[in-house]
Amino acid sequence: MVTLAEVAQHAGVSASTVSYVLSGKRSISANTRQRVEQSIRELGYHPNAGARALASSRSNIIALMIPLRTDMYVPVMMEIAIAVATTARTHGYDVLLLTGEEGPDAVRRVTGSGLADGMILMDVELDDERLPLLRDTDQPAVLIGLPADTTGLTCVDLDFKATGALCAEHLATLGHRDVAVIGEAPAVYERHTGFAERTLDGLRSRGRELGLRLLHRPCEGGYDAMAVTLARILDERPGTTGFVVQNESAVEPLLALLRQQGRAVPEDVSVVAICPEQVAVQASVRLTSVAIPAQEMGRHAVEHLVAKLDGRGGDEVVLLAPELTVRASSGPAPAQ
Template identity: 40%
Template sequence: MATIGDVARVAGVSRSTASYALSGKRSISAEVREKVEQAVRSLDYTPNAGARALATSHTKVIGLLARFLEDEFAPAMLQYILGVTNRARECGYDTLLLTDEDGVSALRRISDSRMVDGFILLNVAENDDRLGILRDAAQPGALVGLPGDASGIDVFDLDFAAAGRLMVETLHELGHRSLILVSQPEHVLERGGAYVSRLANSAQDRAAELGVELHHHFAPSSQPQIGSELARLLDAHPSATGLLLNNEAAAAALPSVLHSRGLSAPADISVIGRYSDDFARTFSLPYTAIDSAADELGRRAVERLVSRIESNADALAPIVDLITPRIDDRGSTAVPPTRH
């Protein structure tokens, strides 16, 4: 394994000069810095994390707080985690994934230990008890998910209210007048998953404005319960010609449910989901969907956090960045079928 001495030897400089070139603690000429960087690349040198932290006051590690909850679809959460970790790696940062059930204690423990340069929080609740700790932490933080009070923190999320309106408007323009909206389990909303209500409420309001009948239902997020529930909803609303899915497990289960009933989209029913492009590829989903932008949200959160870490954090005003929803048309929407 290469050492800082090896880097200095290959670059033709002293050990201290090589160290200063890497740490940025002293002014080094561009020519010398380039020689050191070339030596680093040729030797595939990785600085010792502890020594780097002492030299630069940076650990080059981001703390990512996420939980795999039983009432949420784990593969969907993984898309958000990958968005963060991939962009962090591109920016030269490792990621410390914290999945503790007690997020408050985990956040306080890691912040006090100075093990990371900053934090990104997933599973953000409407009244998230981690936010007080984050606001008081020595390290900056960013949220993927919009809380009720976003003051003082950078926030990144999909505009779920706009997504709900877009779903209804898209099918209304095609002539649909009776729709089913399938949301996450109700206890996701009860524990603070406000994105569920933001989408549902705006969809219901827009449907009422357009004269569209919208049947809203909470549904399970695991098999086999979600498959049975989808079948029950189709039976309960035979006049519905469109299906809106704000539940990734429902989207993953729908192909087999429709096949078992001899139905297809859009010939028999139009379908619009809400999930990431990567999620659609993973489960080979053929449905038109609003991209949940999991990867993009992670990238934006990391980039903003790194800017705070590597510059004067106080000079950046907190932002709330809501991504405008867009529909990826995969051919599962059409004019309503003629019912006899």
Template identity: 70%
Template sequence: MVTLADVARHAGVSASTVSYVLSGKRSISAATRERIQHSIDTLGYRPHAGARALASSRTSILALMMPLRTDLHLPVMLEIAMAVTTTARAHGYDVLLLTGEEGPEAVRRVEGSAIADGMIVMDVELDDPRLPLLRQAERPFVLIGLPGDPAGLDCVDLDFEAAGARCVGHLADLGHTGVAVLGEPPAVYARGTGFAERTLTGLRATAREKGVDLLHRPVEGTYTAVSATLGRIFEERPATSALVVQNEAAVEPLLAVLRRRGRAVPEDVAVVAVCPDQVARQASVPLTAVGVPAAEMGRLAVERLVARLGGQAPSGPTLIAPELTVRESSGSHRDHGGR
């Protein structure tokens, strides 16, 4: 590995002179600077992030705060992270991935050091404890998610409230009046996670508007948990003819439980999901679903952050309109005798 000392020897100058050229702290003659730059190019020297930061006040690194929680579906998180990484590289940035559940401490660590030029923050809660520090930070940031008060913030997200509304509206239009929602694990709601709460708001509002009897049950994504929850749903509301699932891990367990119980999809029970299109398409019964545009969310977040680093002011929330794709899992309640 080529070092700063190697560059100094090749250029015939002291290591401190090379350091001054990299940092810009002292005036160095044009001839010497050119000689040092020639040595850097010839040897293929790459200054570390700290040296680059000294020279330009930039690291060309973006910090991605992606807490890896066991109650969130990892493939979706990773798809967002991959889109962030590839888009960042296209703009000349590398990505520093912070996966710990550090909360405000992670913001302090980035803000108090030269490790990144800006931050992209995921798993946003309605009353997120990181927001007070982020609002005071010198480094720009973009949220993938929508807090309770997004005023003055750059946010990118699917319009989950509209997504919930689309799901119930679709089922109501098919004649279903008894709908149960299999939601995210209980811990997601306990944290006040924005996407889950906003979906529920949209589901409930449209259910009231359409005269739909709506029942919501959080559920872990295991076969055992789904089976137990579904059993309670049918005991409490025997007239339930449609299910909305917002928990990618619960999709296949749900379809397996319905098969075991002898309930055909969609003849006996319609199923609609809020999940990535790949999950919906590859399910054992292809699901009618509002897709979660993970890659688009990651791309837009980077583009917004790069614009902020270029001097652009925050432009507020960007909510992606939900698209519901009808597949094999939803049918008319009237067409099957109202079973």
């Protein structure tokens, strides 16, 4: 293993000079710099991460805490995680993957040990048990998701309330009156995950203004659960012509069921989904949808965290504006 000292000797300078070449924290003559860089290359030197962390009390690692739940649509998580990892690298950080398994203890462990310089928390609940800890230790952190109380916290999320409103508007404009909302699994609501409730809130308040009759039903993913849910909905509101689907694993089953019942999309029934672009495009009917900008959320989270670590910028809540893309699954409400 090659050390700084060896590089220094090889280049005929002192260790501190090599260090300054590497960090750029003091000016170094072009000549010296080149000699040092040359030696680094020749010897294949890589700074030792541990030593660096010890001496500088900076690990250049960001911890990413992802939840360990099975009732959430995972691809979105993955997309965010990958966006976080790649963005972090462009800022010189690596990413440590923590699962919800450990819960709040993970926050303590990482904070206490200096393993990571800051953390990003995904799938934050309205009243998340990790938040008090975060505030206490004033560990630099960014949340993806929106808790009830955001004081002293930096959060990034899609504006789900606006998302709900957007869906309501779209369907109302097309003349739909009876609209069913296929929500996330019941567990998601019980856990008070903010985004599900906020979407509903947006749908309801804008829906009311526009004279929509909304019927909200949580739904586990999958074909069977969707069949039951749909039956109940049509039983209760036979005149339903619009659907807003938030649970992605209910999308395809819904389309299949509607087809099976002879309800044509979009002629008889319109469907709006809240899901990643890819899902909307690959579905059996190209879906009118509001995209969940996973990549953007991951990128934003990292960039805010890095800013904090650099002492720039403070607490802030960033809500990304939703965008609705009209595709083939929505159209004018059928004449009565």
